[in-house]
Structures are given as structure tokens and as C-alpha cells.
Amino acid sequence: MSLLPGIIILIGAALNVIAGIGLVRFESPYARFHAAGKASPVAFLVIALGAGLEMGGTAALHLAVAAVGLVLTLPVGVHLLFRAVHRTTPGDHLRVDDLRDAEAKRFG
Amino acid sequence: MITTIALIACGVTAACAVWRLVVGPTLAGRIAALDVALISLMGAIAIHAAETDERAWLDLLVVIAIIGFTATVAVSRFVEHEAESS
Numbered sequence: 001m002s003l004l005p006g007i008i009i010l011i012g013a014a015l016n017v018i019a020g021i022g023l024v025r026f027e028s029p030y031a032r033f034h035a036a037g038k039a040s041p042v043a044f045l046v047i048a049l050g051a052g053l054e055m056g057g058t059a060a061l062h063l064a065v066a067a068v069g070l071v072l073t074l075p076v077g078v079h080l081l082f083r084a085v086h087r088t089t090p091g092d093h094l095r096v097d098d099l100r101d102a103e104a105k106r107f108g
Numbered sequence: 109m110i111t112t113i114a115l116i117a118c119g120v121t122a123a124c125a126v127w128r129l130v131v132g133p134t135l136a137g138r139i140a141a142l143d144v145a146l147i148s149l150m151g152a153i154a155i156h157a158a159e160t161d162e163r164a165w166l167d168l169l170v171v172i173a174i175i176g177f178t179a180t181v182a183v184s185r186f187v188e189h190e191a192e193s194s
Contacts, residue, residue, distance in 0.1 A: 020120060
């Protein structure tokens, strides 16, 4: 395990721990979704970069496919969670909520 | 030595996710915890594959990414209907 990929993997693992801590410490579900939807894919991207540097050609391709697959799909899933929570909870987490007026107008 | 530290970090993230899974008040918060746990599992697999230079593990990453996404989408529908039933 040469030095540079190891350092990159360590940085990715540290980002991953930050995502986990963000998931634990944030109060409102919306803030937790940021930790789950954004911090953890970035952490995996950095880990995949380090592992790709370490392992070379075809394996780096596998990792690139997994990283692109994750980054493209996971924010959509977490956005659906956002929308589901936004439509069901009365909205006490948010101070400013422009979407609620638009939804009220549209759904009547 | 470096990879063991990284794997322990991924374990700590999974522990945070399990804690949120157990405690988490809302169902949607639990699903986000599952996502974080899955991605830390993917990170651990990538680190292990980098350390032992095994190519077989890498196909698993794509599968976990897609299944994690599908599960999140499927369960977010239950979150919407859960409010109507309760």
C-alpha cells in the first residue's frame, strides 16, 4: 500500500466519519439528509480515487463505474426522502418554507 | 497500518448509522441511516480491495450502489403513505 493512495483513502475515511457524525448530531431530518445524501457519496468518491490509484487500470474502471453510479443515483433517492418528509410533517423544522405556499396553491 | 485505520473509521461510521437507526424518531431518518451504513460498507470494500488487490470485490460496489438507491426510492413511498394511515 504505497503512500499517496493511503493518504487519500485516509482522507476519504475521515470524510466518512464526518458524514456519520453529521447523521448523529443534526436535529432536523432535513439536516440529516444532507449528511446522508451529500457527505457520504463524496467520502466514497475520495476512497474510490485512492483505491483506484492503488490498484491500476481495470480495477480503477470498476471503481469509477461504482462511484459514478452512486453519485448519480443517491441524491435523487435522498431528494425523494426530502419530498416525502416535507409533504407529511407539518413543517416545524423550517423557519422559511416557500415550497409550502407553492404546494398549497397547486394542490389547493 | 493505514488501511486498518481507514477500516476502523468506516466501522465508526456504520456504528453512527446503526445508532441513528435504533434511536431515530422518524422513519425517513432511519432510511438515511441505512444509506450511510451502505456507503460506509462500500468504502470498506473498496479499501479492502485496495489492500489485498483482489479484483473480485469491485463488482459488489456497483450492486450495492444501485440496490441502496432502489431501496431508498421504494421506502420513501411508504413515508408518504405512513402519514395518511397513522
